[in-house]
Amino acid sequence: MIISLRHPFGLMLTAVCALVFVYLLLPLVVIVVSAFGDTGYLAFPPKGLTFKWYQAALANPRFIDGFLVSVRVGAVVASISVLVGVAAAYAIVRRPFMGSSLLEALFLSPLLLPTLVLAVALSIFFSAHNIASGTNRLILAHIAICIPYVLRVTIPVLRRFDVTLEEAAMNLGASPSATFFFVTLPVIQPGVIAGATLAFIMSFDEIDLAIFLASPRESTLPVTIYSAVQLGFEPSLAAVSAWLILLTVCAMALFQFLIGRRTNS
């Protein structure tokens, strides 16, 4: 059914949608625009026009280092979470064992434990047991909170997966591992990519665990920004955020382009 825009209901629907988009996007616009302001403090609407805060953000090695640490941590966390998460999801869906439905219910229910509590607990744990040091502590902690997200995305995809495809592959001579890598994995790939993206974003954005567990010499970007905010809210912080927004938009556009090309071919 297509609702005409001229119809009163269609008009109302459009208005509500527009309001929601404004509500979601306005904060981002404020950040991007106010970073152009030529004042020493953050103001909206901005006074004057300058690119110096954008340049300053890129010139500040603390932000660049923080960004690189966050990307590295996020990439490692996403990779390991996907490896463990997809394998666990496959086991839960395809080789049910005693307690697997309980595990699934646990993973699929909203996470109730505040990360701050987890952060305190883990920092006590890591200081008592010397199993990891430095950034590795943070990576381990992030993996623990990211695996459930991978499971949440991949379990429904695996449930929808047509098992006869695996039978067809085996019938054609594919060993169980070849069947998984040549048939199962490519078919559930969108779910796996979504899980990896989610894990990366979770890790990149996470601050509670990072404050407690990150090595002081290797602060993640959220921690760097947070400590900078404590010293004073200058426009270069808004510029850092604006650069991140730009990067995200570029990544999304690239992603869409690649997905679109894949489905069109």
Place this chain on the structure above:
Amino acid sequence: MSIELELRDVARNYGSAVAVAGVSLQVSKGELVALLGPSGCGKTTTLRIVAGFVKPTRGSVHLSGREITNLSPHKRDTGMVFQSYALFPHLSAAENIAFGLKRRGVSRTEIGDRVERMLALLKLEGLGARRPSELSGGQQQRVAVGRALVINPAVVLLDEPFSNLDAQLREGTRIELRRIQQELGLTVLFVTHDQAEAMSISDRVAIMNHGRIEQLDSPRNVYTRPATRFIASFVGKANILEGRLVSRSSQGALYDCEGLRLLARESGDGSDGALVLRPELIRIQRPGPPLAAFNMVTGVVSGVSYSGPVAQLEVSILGDRRLNVEGSGALPLDFPPGSHVALDWKADDLVVCTR
């Protein structure tokens, strides 16, 4: 003819439920055998046991002279066409067909050649680059067939391969499949619930019921000489009259069915049984003086069903019994409902089923 596939007393239980209750079957090289039966008769489970997806609880499976009962599916030399086709959605038609060859380590140039030949054989030229979602149902079905045939399996397994095609396409496709099967000399085990499908293209038909093969014979014998009451009623239309054996002579066996005297050429195993009479083998006439003492009855036409070339008449006999009579489409003109008729048939056409 050498035996390619053999099942020896194969059975499969699911808890207390019996899916297959002891099936023995031999398929010769180049033969097409259909497993025909109603849903739940165990035919699909039998096929899946051959493919290795289901482990039998008893019995053994042999392929090309080798026992494969406990062999993993991917090590078996079978090519299966699934009811849903199970084409890989992320691969093109050509890549789907090439899948089995790649797993077998066939060289790239040979894969290209064999895929091209298969596409040509199945009239899929120019469609190799398309994804399954971009193909029609009939084209998808042919890709699924090509994917199973290109690996030259010792036996091709077909699981209701035509059930997702519309009626017009179905008939052409099964004739085409039969042509390819004979051209390439393929050994085929074919599961279907559609008797017309099984009868029209098979060398032999195995009729299954309650997990057992009730009869394994040529399509013609299955129809004209059904072994059991179930087969008589399942394959084609049949009048089934329960008879009591009265006497046996050189002429045949005389049965009594509520006053109706029936002489059958075959006497079965000499006990009471069901007498099977095909509707098209009954002669229908206007009533005259009774000539014979058996295989003849008078009645009243109580129903007519017309379907172009043929027509079915329902004739009430002996009060509340009904006999179905089939004849040409002109039959209802000569014998409208309510007309008195005399029916008779040959002793050779009565088949006695004691099971």
